Amino acid sequence: MKQSLVFLQPLMLRLIVLIYPSVRPEPRPSLLLTSMSANMILLPVTGCFIFVFWLFLGRSTRNPTSNFDISRSPMVLAWLFFTKRYDFISDTFKRTGQKMFRFRVLQYNVVALAGEEGRKLIFSEKNFNFREGYRILGAQAPRLQDINIKTEDNTNFAKLILNLFRKERVVNVTPYLLEDAERRMDQWGNDVKINPFEEMHSLVFQMTIRMATCRELADNLEATARLSELFLLHEQALSPISFFLPWFPGRAKQTKQKATTAMFELLSRYVDLRRKSSVKSSDVIDTLIADGYDDSTIIDITLGIIFAGVFNTGMVACWTLIHLGDKFKWKAKVAEEVAALLLNYASESDPTQRRFSAVPLDAWEEEMPNLDFVIKETMRFNLAVIALRRNLGGDMVVGENTIRDGDFVAYSFGDAHLNDQIYSDPFSFDPARFSDEEHQDKSISKVSLPFLGWGAGRHPCPGMRAAKLEIKLAVAMFLSKFDYDIVDASGKYPKRLPRPDRNNIQGAKPIGDPCYFKLQKKI
Numbered sequence: 001m002k003q004s005l006v007f008l009q010p011l012m013l014r015l016i017v018l019i020y021p022s023v024r025p026e027p028r029p030s031l032l033l034t035s036m037s038a039n040m041i042l043l044p045v046t047g048c049f050i051f052v053f054w055l056f057l058g059r060s061t062r063n064p065t066s067n068f069d070i071s072r073s074p075m076v077l078a079w080l081f082f083t084k085r086y087d088f089i090s091d092t093f094k095r096t097g098q099k100m101f102r103f104r105v106l107q108y109n110v111v112a113l114a115g116e117e118g119r120k121l122i123f124s125e126k127n128f129n130f131r132e133g134y135r136i137l138g139a140q141a142p143r144l145q146d147i148n149i150k151t152e153d154n155t156n157f158a159k160l161i162l163n164l165f166r167k168e169r170v171v172n173v174t175p176y177l178l179e180d181a182e183r184r185m186d187q188w189g190n191d192v193k194i195n196p197f198e199e200m201h202s203l204v205f206q207m208t209i210r211m212a213t214c215r216e217l218a219d220n221l222e223a224t225a226r227l228s229e230l231f232l233l234h235e236q237a238l239s240p241i242s243f244f245l246p247w248f249p250g251r252a253k254q255t256k257q258k259a260t261t262a263m264f265e266l267l268s269r270y271v272d273l274r275r276k277s278s279v280k281s282s283d284v285i286d287t288l289i290a291d292g293y294d295d296s297t298i299i300d301i302t303l304g305i306i307f308a309g310v311f312n313t314g315m316v317a318c319w320t321l322i323h324l325g326d327k328f329k330w331k332a333k334v335a336e337e338v339a340a341l342l343l344n345y346a347s348e349s350d351p352t353q354r355r356f357s358a359v360p361l362d363a364w365e366e367e368m369p370n371l372d373f374v375i376k377e378t379m380r381f382n383l384a385v386i387a388l389r390r391n392l393g394g395d396m397v398v399g400e401n402t403i404r405d406g407d408f409v410a411y412s413f414g415d416a417h418l419n420d421q422i423y424s425d426p427f428s429f430d431p432a433r434f435s436d437e438e439h440q441d442k443s444i445s446k447v448s449l450p451f452l453g454w455g456a457g458r459h460p461c462p463g464m465r466a467a468k469l470e471i472k473l474a475v476a477m478f479l480s481k482f483d484y485d486i487v488d489a490s491g492k493y494p495k496r497l498p499r500p501d502r503n504n505i506q507g508a509k510p511i512g513d514p515c516y517f518k519l520q521k522k523i
């Protein structure tokens with residue numbers, strides 16, 4: 001079988017090369033099959049050829065005898081890397097007992113790193129490119145270039161975000177974020193059951209839209225809900241095929257393009273509205289207009305911000321409340337902290353939103369140590385990011401191995417966050433490990449970069465201030481408005497709480513039976 005396939009190898013390559021311009025070395029217009037019907041037949045047939053070709057014949061790795069190289073079919077490795085990324089990396093490190101291994105994902109080499117040295121390397125090496133790492137192998141943001149809309153080059157996205165989320169702008173938007181939170185929570189009512197991964201997530205989405213666009217859009221709940229649906233549609237279109245064969249004109253590509261076009265049209269209306277308005281504000285769209293960006297670039301930037309924030313921020317807020325609902329001592333501590341903050345800065349007789357708005361940004365950022373520990377522990381426990389980079393600086397020798405020019409480099413946050421040499425009993429949720437209480441984890445301070453939740457080294461998260469504030473405002477308002485119990489569909493405390501899907505590359509989605517919050521209004 002294998003021998004006959006070897007014989008067919010050049011033939012298959014020729015066929016692929018003839019049909020698809022994107023993999024052809026040189027254009028040959030006369031041989032291009034252009035009709036739709038021909039394509040509809042040829043695409044699946046060629047897809048099968050590609051599959052068989054890679055499954056059986058793709059080179060495993062350059063040196064299958066070394067322990068560094070994982071010798072399995074690149075197609076199987078690609079599948080594992082797409083569907084079971086976290087498990088595949090952790091299991092392979094466990095099995096090999098090494099701190100570094102290389103594997104092939106279709107045409108790409110990926111070097112996975114582990115341990116303190118690996119961590120320091122990936123976060124500090126200047127030749128490891130962040131953008132290139134995520135562009136091909138990371139979760140895919142909606143991009144206007146996918147619908148053939150040109151934008152200005154915006155290479156320093158991180159710097160732009162730091163500027164957009166500088167202190168005075170965040171201070172201006174805070175009262176409106178609180179208004180969003182209060183309005184939503186009042187709608188939830190009393191003695192009701194809500195699904196946090198829907199209701200809380202949707203609130204944080206609205207807050208992110210407010211942070212990232214303009215107040216007209218954030219105030220329009222219908223338009224915000226539509227945008228949320230479109231992000232979900234775009235996310236759901238991500239499949240192994242769309243990932244590794246982005247040019248393949250299948251349903252996933254069409255869905256992604258449809259969703260991106262609809263997002264573009266929706267956001268265009270608001271950019272246009274703000275451009276025509278005579279009253280300027282400090283909202284992101286107005287700031288970008290004032291900085292001279294064209295409409296497409298403004299939309300591309302806002303899509304990038306929403307994408308960067310939306311899955312993580314909403315998920316961290318939801319998981320924080322799940323953990324608090326399970327750890328009564330911490331729920332009480334954080335609720336007391338919120339009450340003390342309000343007492344300190346606001347008059348008790350004022351309405352809720354005004355009391356919360358009276359708390360200065362510095363106090364939200366610095367005077368909530370218990371909520372800080374809980375959020376940090378939530379991120380340690382739940383976020384299973386696989387950091388990605390691409391080596392663009394030539395071959396690099398690391399110990400006995402070489403990371404070649406063009407290789408991708410991957411590091412699983414779980415290697416630090418769920419490591420029992422750094423965090424005692426890492427699968428138990430215990431915010432005290434970060435506190436100065438006696439049962440803090442002493443080993444945390446003895447290693448480099450033990451906590452990576454907000455990035456580290458050359459790429460710290462520039463959205464941290466905005467994201468942390470959204471989470472704190474939503475959680476604080478929730479705790480001051482409600483007593484809540486976690487319940488399952490039958491109304492009882494769940495036998496097992498939901499767990500984060502560590503293999504999901506789009507964020508820590510819950511797996512297991514759904515759980516709900518049973519709410520009792522306090523005020």
Ligand code: HEM
Pocket residue numbers: 130157158161304305308309310312313314316379383385386387388452453454455456458459460461462463464466467468
């Ligand atoms: C809870 C929410 C968030 C979490 C947990 C989070 C986490 C992270 C992490 C871990 C990294 C580093 C990734 C790596 O090294 O490979 C990062 C980078 C980044 N984050 Fe966030 N982030 C959040 C919210 C946001 C928001 C709201 C924005 C935008 C406003 C944002 C924009 C970015 C950008 C642009 C980078 C890349 C920085 C660079 O290129 O140097 N993030 N984030």
